[in-house]
Ligand SMILES: [Zn+2]
């Protein structure tokens with residue numbers, strides 16, 4: 001049994017259309033990517049439940065597939081919701097909501113700043 005699965009290094013996008021292999025990133029670029037992954041991980045994740053959504057039909061605009069019971073969804077600060085896997089992949093390429101184009105990082109940073117100020 002020969003499984004020749006060449007593991008491709010993940011491709012990260014510094015800006016839309018500017019993809020770079022992870023081993024080709026400069027230190028500064030690695031920090032930028034790490035910050036972005038950190039921001040993404042702060043976005044809320046929930047499980048889709050038909051009962052909780054009260055019969056509304058929700059479709060992920062990235063993959064055009066309706067949510068089904070138990071799907072993992074991620075909500076953006078603009079309240080748009082997508083499959084977690086779809087939006088995580090999307091945010092690595094473009095850090096803006098695919099529906100309303102609102103930049104995710106600006107909103108998040110504002111949220112962090114205001115919650116820090118409340119302390
Ligand atoms: Zn999707």
Ligand SMILES: [Zn+2]
Nearest residue numbers: 078080097100
């Ligand atoms: Zn949005």
